Amino acid sequence: MLIWVCAYLLAAIPALVLVRLFQVLTAPAGELSGFLKDLISMLREQYKLDQDKRLLAGKWAVTFCAILLWPLAVAFWVSKFRLKPEKPARVPDPEDAFDIKSAHLLRTVTAAEAESQAIVTDPLGRVPALPFGHLNPGWLRLLAQMQEGDTLWYGEVPGRQLPFPAPERNVQFELPIGAKRGYAIQRQGKVVADFLFEWD
Amino acid sequence: MNALLSEHLILRGERMVLDSQPLGGFFQINGHPSGLGGHPRWRGYAATWEIQDGRLYLVAVDGGPDVGLDTLFPDNPDGVFAHWYTGELRCPGGKRLQIAHRLYSVLTEFDVFIAVNKGVVTKERVVMNTLTPLEDDDPAFEAEYQKLMSLPRNAHLRRKD
Numbered sequence: 001m002l003i004w005v006c007a008y009l010l011a012a013i014p015a016l017v018l019v020r021l022f023q024v025l026t027a028p029a030g031e032l033s034g035f036l037k038d039l040i041s042m043l044r045e046q047y048k049l050d051q052d053k054r055l056l057a058g059k060w061a062v063t064f065c066a067i068l069l070w071p072l073a074v075a076f077w078v079s080k081f082r083l084k085p086e087k088p089a090r091v092p093d094p095e096d097a098f099d100i101k102s103a104h105l106l107r108t109v110t111a112a113e114a115e116s117q118a119i120v121t122d123p124l125g126r127v128p129a130l131p132f133g134h135l136n137p138g139w140l141r142l143l144a145q146m147q148e149g150d151t152l153w154y155g156e157v158p159g160r161q162l163p164f165p166a167p168e169r170n171v172q173f174e175l176p177i178g179a180k181r182g183y184a185i186q187r188q189g190k191v192v193a194d195f196l197f198e199w200d
Numbered sequence: 201m202n203a204l205l206s207e208h209l210i211l212r213g214e215r216m217v218l219d220s221q222p223l224g225g226f227f228q229i230n231g232h233p234s235g236l237g238g239h240p241r242w243r244g245y246a247a248t249w250e251i252q253d254g255r256l257y258l259v260a261v262d263g264g265p266d267v268g269l270d271t272l273f274p275d276n277p278d279g280v281f282a283h284w285y286t287g288e289l290r291c292p293g294g295k296r297l298q299i300a301h302r303l304y305s306v307l308t309e310f311d312v313f314i315a316v317n318k319g320v321v322t323k324e325r326v327v328m329n330t331l332t333p334l335e336d337d338d339p340a341f342e343a344e345y346q347k348l349m350s351l352p353r354n355a356h357l358r359r360k361d
Contacts, residue, residue, distance in 0.1 A: 120318075122281040126257060133283050134273070138229040159287075172327045175288040175315060180225075198318060199225040200287025 100184040100194040104155040111143055111152060114183055118197065132197050142183060142195035151186045159200060175200070209291055210250040210259070211312065214349055216291040222282055223247050223258065233267050249282070249289075251314065254321045256282040256289075283319040290314075293348065297329060310348055 095101045120133035130136040146152070159176030182196035209218040224243065227233070232244075245263035249256060257279040261269045270277040294309025307329055315323040324336040326345055334341055 120281070120283045122255070122283070123253065124255075124257075124279070124281070126276050126279050126281040127283060128275060134226075134280060135229060135284055172311065172313075172329075173288050173290065174313065174325075177287070179287065181286075196225060196229055196284075198284055198286045200220075200285070 095191045098184065098191050098194040099157055099180055099196055100153075100155040100182050100191060102186070102189070102191055104157050105153040105184060105186065105191070106156060107154050108151050109154050109183070111146075114152065114154070115139075135195075135197050138195050139183075139197070142185065142193055145193045146185055147187065149187070150192075153184050153186055153191075154181075155184050155194070156181050207246060208248045209289060209314075210248065211291060211314070212251075215248075216293060216312065218249060219290040219292055220287065221247075222249065222256070222285040222287075222289070223261070226284060233263070233272060250279070251321060252279075256285060256316050256319050256321065258282055281319055282316075285319055286317050288313055288315050294351065312345075 115131040118131040118133075118139075120127050127133040128136065132139045157178075157180040159179030161176045177200060179200050180196050181198040182194055184191045184194040186192070207218040207221060207223075209216050221243065223245070245261055245267065247258060247262075248260035250259045251257075258269065258273075259279045261267065261272055263272075269280070273280045291312040291314070292306065292308040292310075293312060297307045297309060309329060311327045311329065313323075313325050313327060314321055324341075326334050326341070326348065328334070334344055
């Protein structure tokens with residue numbers, strides 16, 4: 001039923017357009033009917049009145065805001081000249097230079113234990129038969145920095161887990177990005193050297 | 201992602217763009233080799249990797265005229281077992297959909313993800329970026345994988361090394 005009503009109403013649109021077209025084409029050039037003239041002049045007057053009202057309202061709004069907000073503007077200007085207490089500069093942490101920091105340390109190990117867990121084998125023989133394989137030079141550099149009283153730690157840096165299941169626009173990684181594992185030397189409670197043997 | 205600067209992965213005989221940099225940390229540990237060329241904002245090398253018998257190998261490095269696999273690993277000029285890598289490799293494939301906002305690369309019609317633990321592949325999966333993920337233990341995985349790779353627009357991925 002509703003469809004029929006809509007169809008009936010829609011059918012009236014072309015009919016009205018045709019009637020209006022006929023009126024325009026048959027009317028003397030440059031003249032409009034009296035009714036249309038009256039209508040247009042009335043609308044113009046109404047628009048002018050509305051415009052005046054809008055302008056007046058705008059002026060009042062600006063005045064009102066200026067009265068309300070001028071103290072804030074002055075306070076902001078004064079605050080710029082006030083002496084601000086200096087923030088204490090962050091003391092640089094020596095651990096900043098390393099991937100593994102004290103918070104990442106999990107357990108102490110000996111060099112022998114670490115090496116026993118770092119045997120890498122490859123069926124194609126594409127890795128040297130040394131602890132940590134191709135990374136052996138880095139491991140040796142770490143051991144060379146060991147001093148008496150130092151402790152060797154195993155540590156893990158957690159990666160970032162991207163949203164999963166991800167929205168359409170994200171790449172759908174399942175594993176964390178940027179996870180790292182390695183060993184670090186701790187001296188007097190601070191990491192002073194590290195060696196990564198596994199990372200993303 | 202600029203294909204010229206991309207890493208590549210040879211997977212099941214197909215050469216694909218690799219959206220990960222397993223060699224980046226290696227240079228961080230062992231120092232950047234002298235003579236590594238390239239633009240300062242670019243990492244200075246493009247590496248080619250290969251999955252052979254479920255293991256990740258570095259098979260080529262293009263780091264300018266003076267840096268290659270034979271100079272970085274003189275004892276293993278044919279390939280290097282990437283035992284240091286644990287993570288998820290991503291190979292984008294198909295038509296480009298949009299620039300990804302969270303990562304530096306583009307989002308394409310599908311991604312091949314390869315989970316690697318200490319250089320050994322533990323899992324493969326294909327993610328259609330408009331559909332649900334298809335795991336490698338799914339019976340349809342192999343058929344869908346082959347179908348995707350055979351699409352005409354992936355012809356550039358089928359180039360043999």
